[in-house]
Amino acid sequence: MIRIKRVLMVFFSVVALGYLGLMGGMFAIQRSILFPAPRGPQQAPPEGPGFRRLTPPGGPVVDVFHLPARPGQPTVVHFHGNGEQLQWLVDLGEAMHERGLGFLAVEYPGYGTNPGTPTEQGIYQAAEVALAELRAQGVKPESTVLSSHSMGGGPAVEMARRGHGARLVLTAPFTSVVDMANLAFPFLPTRLLVRDPFDNASKAPGIDIPVLIFHGDRDVVIPVEMGQRMGRLFPRATMEVVPGGGHNDLLTRTYPVLVDRIAAFARGEPAVPVSRGGP
Structure with missing residues (x-):
């Protein structure tokens, strides 16, 4: 014994x-x-129309891609997903610009040629630097539409909570990193372990601006149910499920229609939904 x-x-x-x-x-x-930043050889900051490197005194270095709006039109400030980088957003920016909108994409610390290490707070700091530059150019919060894909929903929601935009667009959003970690590692105490929670769900009820959410019903990275839950948490949200849409291919599957829908929403115009709504 x-x-x-x-x-x-x-x-x-x-x-x-x-x-x-x-x-x-x-x-x-x-x-x-x-933060699986795309890897590649180190190079100079992106060159070409719209690309700039912001170096504020005492602040982080932030690369941006900015195409100014036509007079009287809003500017879309976009935060990309965790597997993307600034250079990949040129087509999206040009599509928005063709519709008269301004477009500002923000790079994260440790992504592309930005120095630093990506963290939740570091990404928020980069977003604040980019938005401060936008304000310096005369673009006010009431003319700013915050936009995102996937993990970019974290800084987009936080910037909306801080009052930096009049409208918010979320593509394939998650509720929180803790919830995502619970799906992947249900046997671990994820709430104690997660260092960058990006708790979008807890912030949503306090963000009282128009919100437009897109989520593919075949998304195998972030379940569509998370997007639907976010749609229920925001006081003024419209949630649209994209039939056949996945995660990384969502924009390519519905690209022209989706961009038109975002442009109409940014201007406050009524538009025909691209899909069926969530429950």
Whole structure:
């Protein structure tokens, strides 16, 4: 009996140590999972029409892609997903610009050629720098539409909470990183481990501006149910499910219609939904 107890004690000790080791490992590597910045050779900041590097005194270096709006038109400030980078947003920006809208895309720390390491607070700081530059050019919050894809919903929602925009567009949003981590690692105490929670769900009820949400019903990265839940949490949200839409291909599947829908929403115009709404 004593031997059995010793064996069980050793077994449970090994299991506990292994579990603690797993927790420690996930805590250490989580940012490489959350922020898988596209890798490539280091190069100079992007060149070409619209690309600029902002270097505010005492603030972070921030690369942006900015195409000014036509007179009287709003500007869309876009925050990309965690697997994208600034250079990939030229087509989207030009499509918005062709419709008369301004477009400002913000790069994150550690992405592209931006120095630094991506963190939730670091991304918020980069967003504030870009928005301050937009204000300096005369674009007011009431003429600003915050836009995002996937993880970009984190800074978009936070900037909306801080009063930086009059409208908000979320494409394939999640409720929080904790909820996403629970889906991937249900056996871990994710609420204790997550360092960058991006808790969109807790912020949504306090954001009383028009919100437009798109989510593909075949999204295998962020479940469409999360987008639907976000649609219920915002006081003034319209949630549209895109039939056949995935995660990374959502814009390409519905591109012209989706951009037209966003442009109409940005101007405050009525538009025919591109899909069926969520419950």
